[in-house]
Amino acid sequence: MLDWLPENVSIFGEGVDHLFTLIYYITVAIFILVNVIYVAFIIRYRRKRKGERAYHYHGNNLLEFSWTALPFVLFLFLAFYSDGIWEDIKYSDRTPNPDLVVEVMGQTYMWHFRYPGSDGIFGRRDAKFMGTTNPFGIDPDDPNGKDDYTTINSMTIPVNKTVLVHLSSMDVIHSFFLPNMRVKQDAVPGQWVDVWFNSMKTGKYEIACAELCGSGHYLMRAVLDVKSQSAFDGWIDEQYGSQLAALSAPAAASAPNADASQNDQSAPAVSPTH
Numbered sequence: 001m002l003d004w005l006p007e008n009v010s011i012f013g014e015g016v017d018h019l020f021t022l023i024y025y026i027t028v029a030i031f032i033l034v035n036v037i038y039v040a041f042i043i044r045y046r047r048k049r050k051g052e053r054a055y056h057y058h059g060n061n062l063l064e065f066s067w068t069a070l071p072f073v074l075f076l077f078l079a080f081y082s083d084g085i086w087e088d089i090k091y092s093d094r095t096p097n098p099d100l101v102v103e104v105m106g107q108t109y110m111w112h113f114r115y116p117g118s119d120g121i122f123g124r125r126d127a128k129f130m131g132t133t134n135p136f137g138i139d140p141d142d143p144n145g146k147d148d149y150t151t152i153n154s155m156t157i158p159v160n161k162t163v164l165v166h167l168s169s170m171d172v173i174h175s176f177f178l179p180n181m182r183v184k185q186d187a188v189p190g191q192w193v194d195v196w197f198n199s200m201k202t203g204k205y206e207i208a209c210a211e212l213c214g215s216g217h218y219l220m221r222a223v224l225d226v227k228s229q230s231a232f233d234g235w236i237d238e239q240y241g242s243q244l245a246a247l248s249a250p251a252a253a254s255a256p257n258a259d260a261s262q263n264d265q266s267a268p269a270v271s272p273t274h
């Protein structure tokens with residue numbers, strides 16, 4: 001295995017790593033082979049005498065056939081070899097039943113995360129409500145959306161649970177990259193794509209954008225906090241509790257979390273009035 005890869009904590013990461021390692025070593029072998037032949041030919045067929053004319057060579061059908069057929073066979077093998085892993089990860093009918101569904105929205109240069117709230121139901125969303133204060137376009141008139149809870153650049157999930165992400169983007173194409181989960185999926189404006197993972201270990205991991213999306217692309221990072229189920233339950237009760245408290249407070253009063261630090265939990269799901 002390649003020990004410079006980020007630590008794998010994903011339940012399907014081993015299959016991805018095997019494939020990566022296999023392709024890596026095939027590539028290294030071909031690189032060495034090509035360069036040894038290249039240098040050998042430079043030496044073998046160099047100009048040995050002054051005034052020596054180059055030999056004009058018309059090609060060789062057998063050689064041309066071989067260097068077309070061999071890569072074809074190699075790619076065919078890799079396609080069939082990787083197909084099982086691809087299907088397990090990407091096919092919707094193979095996706096395990098999710099224990100948690102989170103919506104993720106990319107925006108230059110940050111990540112928004114949305115939880116369904118204590119009712120477990122995401123409120124309706126519509127592109128016409130989308131804006132910087134309402135990145136998901138949550139419909140302010142839908143009661144199911146009132147308790148929806150959003151965070152910025154911080155995603156919290158329970159360990160050993162299937163997490164299904166509905167992914168999209170507000171502006172340009174981003175890529176939702178979780179190196180330790182072996183997940184990388186483009187976030188495309190106007191489209192919702194599902195991607196799932198399951199972490200085998202608690203801890204804090206990196207979420208990055210893997211699509212060059214602008215001058216601040218390198219800033220587009222978030223933290224994935226994988227908690228034990230009990231710690232996650234405590235966390236989510238706390239978030240939903242403060243969300244509900246904010247809702248029951250008179251509309252004129254400011255929300256209790258209004259002065260929270262801007263990189264976490266500062267975006268109440270309540271939409272601005274229109």
Ligand SMILES: [Cu+2]
Pocket residue numbers: 106108109173174175209210211212213217220
């Ligand atoms: Cu980006």
